Structures are given as structure tokens and as C-alpha cells.
Amino acid sequence: xxxxxxxxxxxxxxxxxxxxxxxxxxxxxxxxxxxxxxxxxxxxxxxxxxxxxxxxxxxxxxxxxxxxxxxxxxxxxxxxxxxxxxxxxxxxxxxxxxxxxxxxxxxxxxxxxxxxxxxxxxxxxxxxxxxxxxxxxxxxxxxxxxxxxxxxxxxxxxxxxxxxxxx
Numbered sequence: 001x002x003x004x005x006x007x008x009x010x011x012x013x014x015x016x017x018x019x020x021x022x023x024x025x026x027x028x029x030x031x032x033x034x035x036x037x038x039x040x041x042x043x044x045x046x047x048x049x050x051x052x053x054x055x056x057x058x059x060x061x062x063x064x065x066x067x068x069x070x071x072x073x074x075x076x077x078x079x080x081x082x083x084x085x086x087x088x089x090x091x092x093x094x095x096x097x098x099x100x101x102x103x104x105x106x107x108x109x110x111x112x113x114x115x116x117x118x119x120x121x122x123x124x125x126x127x128x129x130x131x132x133x134x135x136x137x138x139x140x141x142x143x144x145x146x147x148x149x150x151x152x153x154x155x156x157x158x159x160x161x162x163x164x165x166x167x
Contacts (some may be wrong), residue, residue: 004068022081023106026073031143035070044071081107099126
């Protein structure tokens, strides 16, 4: 999986260099080995719809890839990187599936834009009051607990958005 991550990062830098525009990468915060499954694929598809609706006039390139890291959506967006990050932080913080994904934004110089540098608080763990970074680093929660949360949020999303029960 580490090799896949390295290849993804290298690929991202090549895209930024080629297009000289901000890049957005969306991944699902799904733990374990089986990161590409019905739930993660559906969450990425839902995020694709949301991001595409918001940024459609500015999307220059969109790639959906299934890797060992799980599904990831990469977009080149012809819009100010700070504006993109502000919008994606709102999605992460307020959308029902927002806590299930990481939305990373890089400017046209390949600098990752941090939510903290824009005045937002660090991401909070969705299972407790700690920062997400601390819980991930310290492995505070069992994989099953995290997976259960993500599956529950996806079911809640499907039921509220589509009005039907998710399997």
C-alpha cells in the first residue's frame, strides 16, 4: 500500500506541473486492507457528484482510480486553491459523508493547503473529542469501530437522500 501512496503522490505532482492548476484528491478514511469495497466506492461516487456539482465550470480534469489505498478521485480545478480548500473544509465538516473522506487541496506549486492555515480547527475524530490525527497516530479506536461508523454514515446518507434503506 505504501508503494501505491508513493505512486499517487508522484502522479499528483506530475499533474500539477503539467496543468499548473490546483489539484484536489479525495480518499475515503477507511481502515484496514480491504479499502476498495461497495461502501468506499459508493462514498467516492457520492463525493464525485457533490464536488462536480460545485466546481463543474472549473474542472479541467477528473480521474477516478481504484488502488490498494481504495478508491480516490483526483481533480484539476481552475480556481483559487484557498477558495477550493474553504469549500472542501465545509464539505468535510458539514456534509453527512464529510467525515468519512479526506479532501486534500494542493496549489499550483504543489503546496498542500492546510485547514489550520485558513483559520479552521484541526479535524476532530468522529468517534471521540480528540483530533483525528491523534487518534490515527495512537490507534485509539478499533478498525471495526471505525468501519461501523463509516457504514452507518453511508446508510444514513442513502436513507435521507434517496429515501430508501441501504443494505
